[in-house]
Amino acid sequence: MTFKYIKKSYKYIGLMALMLMGQSCSDLLEEKVISSIGNDYINTPKGFEDAAKSAYSSLRNYYGTQQGLTITEFGTDLYATGADGGYKGFHFYDAQLQPTVDYLATIWDETYRGINVCNAVIERAPEATVTDAIKKARVAEMKFLRAHYYFLLMQQYGGVDLRLTETILPTKKTSRAPESEIYKTIISDLESALPDLEAKSKATDYGRATKPAAEHLLAMVYLAKGNSTSKAADDYSKAATYASNVINNYTFKLLPDFASVFDQGNQIHDEVVFAVQYTMDPLTNSTGNSLHLYFGMQYDVQAGMVRDILNGRPFKRMRPTKYCLETVFADRVNDSRYKKTFKDTWIANNPGKFTNVFDNSKTEVTFKAGDTAIFIPGYEMPLAERAKKPYQVLVPSRYDEALFPTNRKFLDPLRPDRTYEPGSRDYMCFRLADTYLLLAEAQLLTGKVKEATEAINMVRRRAAFPGKAAAMEIKQADMNMEMLMEERGRELLGEQIRWMDLKRWGNLVERVQNYNPQAAPNVKAIHLLRPIPQTQIDRTEGGAAAFPQNPGY
Numbered sequence: 001m002t003f004k005y006i007k008k009s010y011k012y013i014g015l016m017a018l019m020l021m022g023q024s025c026s027d028l029l030e031e032k033v034i035s036s037i038g039n040d041y042i043n044t045p046k047g048f049e050d051a052a053k054s055a056y057s058s059l060r061n062y063y064g065t066q067q068g069l070t071i072t073e074f075g076t077d078l079y080a081t082g083a084d085g086g087y088k089g090f091h092f093y094d095a096q097l098q099p100t101v102d103y104l105a106t107i108w109d110e111t112y113r114g115i116n117v118c119n120a121v122i123e124r125a126p127e128a129t130v131t132d133a134i135k136k137a138r139v140a141e142m143k144f145l146r147a148h149y150y151f152l153l154m155q156q157y158g159g160v161d162l163r164l165t166e167t168i169l170p171t172k173k174t175s176r177a178p179e180s181e182i183y184k185t186i187i188s189d190l191e192s193a194l195p196d197l198e199a200k201s202k203a204t205d206y207g208r209a210t211k212p213a214a215e216h217l218l219a220m221v222y223l224a225k226g227n228s229t230s231k232a233a234d235d236y237s238k239a240a241t242y243a244s245n246v247i248n249n250y251t252f253k254l255l256p257d258f259a260s261v262f263d264q265g266n267q268i269h270d271e272v273v274f275a276v277q278y279t280m281d282p283l284t285n286s287t288g289n290s291l292h293l294y295f296g297m298q299y300d301v302q303a304g305m306v307r308d309i310l311n312g313r314p315f316k317r318m319r320p321t322k323y324c325l326e327t328v329f330a331d332r333v334n335d336s337r338y339k340k341t342f343k344d345t346w347i348a349n350n351p352g353k354f355t356n357v358f359d360n361s362k363t364e365v366t367f368k369a370g371d372t373a374i375f376i377p378g379y380e381m382p383l384a385e386r387a388k389k390p391y392q393v394l395v396p397s398r399y400d401e402a403l404f405p406t407n408r409k410f411l412d413p414l415r416p417d418r419t420y421e422p423g424s425r426d427y428m429c430f431r432l433a434d435t436y437l438l439l440a441e442a443q444l445l446t447g448k449v450k451e452a453t454e455a456i457n458m459v460r461r462r463a464a465f466p467g468k469a470a471a472m473e474i475k476q477a478d479m480n481m482e483m484l485m486e487e488r489g490r491e492l493l494g495e496q497i498r499w500m501d502l503k504r505w506g507n508l509v510e511r512v513q514n515y516n517p518q519a520a521p522n523v524k525a526i527h528l529l530r531p532i533p534q535t536q537i538d539r540t541e542g543g544a545a546a547f548p549q550n551p552g553y
Contacts, residue, residue: 058114288422303354526552
């Protein structure tokens with residue numbers, strides 16, 4: 001990868017925003033910044049570039065992390081909780097979901113650090129000793145990132161503190177801007193950035209924001225705005241225009257095989273619109289992309305198996321719901337995405353005879369290295385048929401919080417050992433299949449059902465098994481929001497998007513009640529927003545009167 005994020009060099013810029021990161025106290029501490037980097041370093045050519053690169057690093061706090069996954073996939077219609085892990089209040093919507101939960105503050109603080117670095121680069125650009133072309137390009141990138149950060153914050157928390165200038169001195173004066181003002185700022189940042197962002201599918205310096213990345217984000221923003229109290233009559237049509245631009249004006253292509261989208265050996269491919277980069281260098285990778293940890297079932301204590309690098313370290317956090325498996329992924333004949341999303345076979349790596357079996361069709365199993373040890377057929381294979389198999393068969397009636405179909409999209413076999421947690425897989429924030437689905441949604445909402453059907457069929461044909469493309473196409477009469485919601489579930493399962501999809505559609509409560517039995521008793525309309533972190537309220541002058549908590553918390 002040619003573009004490395006610099007996380008430490010400009011962390012102090014973010015730390016200047018004490019009102020967003022520090023604890024409430026009666027007296028401000030006298031602080032001395034210990035650093036070999038002076039305040040004017042940002043004006044130098046290298047300093048300006050380092051600061052701009054550093055602004056990207058806060059994306060790594062959200063994408064490819066447990067906290068980012070928790071707030072985007074828990075508490076939806078597609079994922080339930082596994083046996084282990086905490087933060088389940090985000091799934092159950094119960095008393096555990098409180099303003100004091102550290103994930104809320106972590107995401108808040110790190111996102112504002114990123115915003116403050118963006119503000120610093122934008123404001124200090126006129127004094128930087130770089131060419132005007134570089135200044136324009138980097139300021140445009142910062143506007144893309146600032147808009148991206150504010151969009152994530154607003155979707156989770158609602159109205160937040162809107163800061164568009166660098167915070168240099170500590171302050172306790174903060175307030176919540178209305179969502180209409182934040183939408184206006186996000187759109188202004190993105191649309192003003194478009195002329196100066198590189199208009200290519202892949203940036204020359206891969207990893208930087210590009211014009212199509214900003215257009216994809218604008219499509220997302222306009223769709224969300226069109227379903228909000230800030231909606232305008234042309235929001236959906238603008239969303240469709242920007243999504244169409246991404247599809248038609250560049251060289252992006254859907255890969256022929258759905259599985260190849262997640263091939264770790266080919267991460268810079270024609271479907272990636274924007275990705276957060278991770279590396280194999282522990283000095284720059286921080287906690288890495290850790291999603292490989294959270295989707296795995298407990299294979300490593302089963303007969304014939306021990307934990308290995310290939311199958312991953314199974315934290316048993318995310319278990320697909322019955323609705324996900326039986327409705328969303330009901331078609332296993334024409335649609336390859338069940339087969340290519342879920343791992344179904346485990347090969348024995350611990351030879352011997354075993355009696356610790358979960359498959360009630362047998363009392364013991366014997367394996368040689370390389371034999372099949374576990375198979376998940378995806379349907380209720382009859383007992384007599386299972387009994388003939390020399391391996392254990394995990395059928396739906398036996399699924400539980402420890403044993404369940406494992407989402408394979410994020411497995412990371414390039415880790416150096418079986419206990420290593422930081423992953424090196426890039427995180428695809430935006431990819432072309434999502435752009436097609438955003439386009440289909442915008443077209444459907446503007447009454448262009450024929451065009452929406454064509455857009456969704458692009459995604460469906462790619463997902464077909466060989467020779468099944470025609471069978472995968474839907475007819476115009478079948479194109480509706482339910483079809484779209486299921487299609488986004490099939491295509492984007494686990495990709496840190498579902499909670500925001502349900503919020504945008506306005507049916508989070510309804511779908512959780514219908515398809516998520518664990519959370520159904522507790523979910524309410526208040527859960528369309530997260531609690532404001534208590535630390536933010538405590539360190540604001542005037543407390544909750546100046547920075548009010550979201551209703552119900």
